[in-house]
Amino acid sequence: MPLPQDGNNPIAWRIQQMNERVKQNKAQDLYFYLQPAEAVNGAHVTINGRDMLQFASYAYLDLLGHPKIQAAAQQALDEFGSGTHGVRILAGTTRIHVELEETIAQFKKAEAAIAFSSGYGTNLGVISALLGRNDIVFSDKLNHASIVDGCLLSRSKFVRFNHNDMNDLGRKLAKAPAKTGKLVVVDAVFSMDGDVINLPEVVRLCKQHEALLMVDEAHSVGVLGETGHGIMEHFGLDDGIDIHMGTLSKAIPAIGGYVAGDAELITYLKHTVRAFIFSAALPPPAAAAAKTSFEVIEAEPERIKILQRNVDYFISGLRKRGFNTMNSETPIVPIIVGDDERALLMAKFSQERDIFVLPVLSPAVPQGTSRLRANVTAGHTLDEIEYAMNVFEQAGKEVGLL
Numbered sequence: 355m356p357l358p359q360d361g362n363n364p365i366a367w368r369i370q371q372m373n374e375r376v377k378q379n380k381a382q383d384l385y386f387y388l389q390p391a392e393a394v395n396g397a398h399v400t401i402n403g404r405d406m407l408q409f410a411s412y413a414y415l416d417l418l419g420h421p422k423i424q425a426a427a428q429q430a431l432d433e434f435g436s437g438t439h440g441v442r443i444l445a446g447t448t449r450i451h452v453e454l455e456e457t458i459a460q461f462k463k464a465e466a467a468i469a470f471s472s473g474y475g476t477n478l479g480v481i482s483a484l485l486g487r488n489d490i491v492f493s494d495k496l497n498h499a500s501i502v503d504g505c506l507l508s509r510s511k512f513v514r515f516n517h518n519d520m521n522d523l524g525r526k527l528a529k530a531p532a533k534t535g536k537l538v539v540v541d542a543v544f545s546m547d548g549d550v551i552n553l554p555e556v557v558r559l560c561k562q563h564e565a566l567l568m569v570d571e572a573h574s575v576g577v578l579g580e581t582g583h584g585i586m587e588h589f590g591l592d593d594g595i596d597i598h599m600g601t602l603s604k605a606i607p608a609i610g611g612y613v614a615g616d617a618e619l620i621t622y623l624k625h626t627v628r629a630f631i632f633s634a635a636l637p638p639p640a641a642a643a644a645k646t647s648f649e650v651i652e653a654e655p656e657r658i659k660i661l662q663r664n665v666d667y668f669i670s671g672l673r674k675r676g677f678n679t680m681n682s683e684t685p686i687v688p689i690i691v692g693d694d695e696r697a698l699l700m701a702k703f704s705q706e707r708d709i710f711v712l713p714v715l716s717p718a719v720p721q722g723t724s725r726l727r728a729n730v731t732a733g734h735t736l737d738e739i740e741y742a743m744n745v746f747e748q749a750g751k752e753v754g755l756l
C-alpha cells in the first residue's frame with residue numbers, strides 16, 4: 355500500500371510513526387516482540403536455536419501437551435475435523451461444545467455456561483450485550499483492555515474507580531441514581547500487577563447498591579484457591595458473583611472464553627451476544643482440549659500446590675534480593691524497574707542468559723513503573739527459578755537498579 359508522503363494524512367502518519375519506532379528499537383537490538391518459538395517443551399522454549407527458560411507464558415499449570423488433553427484434541431479432530439463451518443446458533447454447535455459448556459458450569463458451580471471462540475471477544479460481546487445507553491458500568495482502573503473495550507462499545511455511562519479502592523467504588527456506586535442498571539466489572543487477578551481484587555468487599559458493595567457483578571477470572575482459574583477453582587474458593591465465598599467470566603487460553607491450553615452463571619443469564623447471552631451470533635464456533639479440537647483441561651485440573655490438584663509453592667519461592671526470593679514486586683501474590687510477578695530504557699536493557703541482559711522474559715513499558719503500565727513481567731509456572735523447577743532470580747539480580751546490578 356503506497357502511503358502519501360506529504361504528511362497530510364493522519365492515518366498514514368500514524369502508520370509511519372509506529373514503523374519508525376519499531377525500526378529504531380530493532381537497530382538498537384532492543385526489540386523483543388514476536389520472536390517465533392521453534393519448539394516448546396514445558397518451561398523450556400527454543401528461540402533462535404537456543405534453549406531458553408520461559409518466563410513470559412501463561413502455562414500456569416504446565417498443561418500443554420498433557421496426554422489426556424492431547425488425546426481429546428486429537429479425537430475431536432478425527433471425529434469433527436479442524437473447524438465447524440458455522441456460528442454456534444446455526445451450524446457451529448457440536449456435541450463437544452455442549453459438553454464443554456456443561457463441564458464449565460459444573461467447574462464454576464453455576465447452572466449453565468456459554469463458550470466463545472475468544473476471551474477478548476467474550477468481554478467485548480458480553481458487556482455490550484448486557485448494557486444499554488442508560489446503564490452505568492463501574493470498572494477498576496487496571497481492568498484488562500477487553501473489559502475497557504466492552505464498556506466503551508456498550509455506550510453506557512463508563513465510571514472508572516481507583517485500582518482496588520473500595521472506598522472509591524462505594525462512593526461512586528452511592529452517587530448513581532436509583533433504578534439505573536448498574537454493573538460492576540473487575541479482574542480477579544490483575545494482569546500487569548498480579549494482585550487480587552478485594553472480592554468480599556466488592557460483593558458487599560454490589561449487594562448494598564443492587565449492582566450486578568461480573569468477574570474476569572482469566573488469571574484466577576487454575577491459579578487461585580486450594581484446588582484451583584478460582585477467586586471464590588480463594589476467599590471462601592459461596593455466592594456473590596453474577597457473571598463468572600474466564601478464558602480458555604491461560605492456565606487452559608486452548609483458545610476461547612466463557613461465562614458461567616444462572617440459566618436465564620446464559621439463555622439471554624446465547625441470543626444477544628454479537629461475538630457469539632456473528633463469529634464462528636470454537637474449533638472442536640480446541641473445545642475438547644478445554645473441556646478435558648477442566649477435568650485434569652480437578653483430577654490433579656497437586657499441580658496447583660506446585661504452582662503455589664513456586665509462586666511463594668519466586669516472590670520471596672525476588673524481595674530478598676531487593677526487588678519491588680508490588681502487591682503480587684500470584685504467578686504474574688512485576689519486577690519494577692522504573693524507566694523504559696533500563697527495563698529494555700534488563701530484558702536484553704536476561705535473554706542473553708537464556709531467560710525469556712519481556713519488558714512492559716508505559717503506556718501499557720503507568721509512567722515510572724516500567725517493568726519486567728515475569729510469569730512463574732508449575733513447570734519450573736526450584737533450581738530454574740533460582741537461576742532466573744540470579745540472572746535478574748545481575749541484570750538489576752548491571753543497570754544500577756540494585
Ligand SMILES: *Cc1c(COP(=O)(O)O)cnc(C)c1O
Nearest residue numbers: 472473474498500545572601603
Ligand atoms: C488474556 C485476557 C483476556 C483475553 O483472553 P484471550 O483468550 O487471550 O482472548 C481477557 N481478560 C483478561 C484479564 C486477560 O488476561
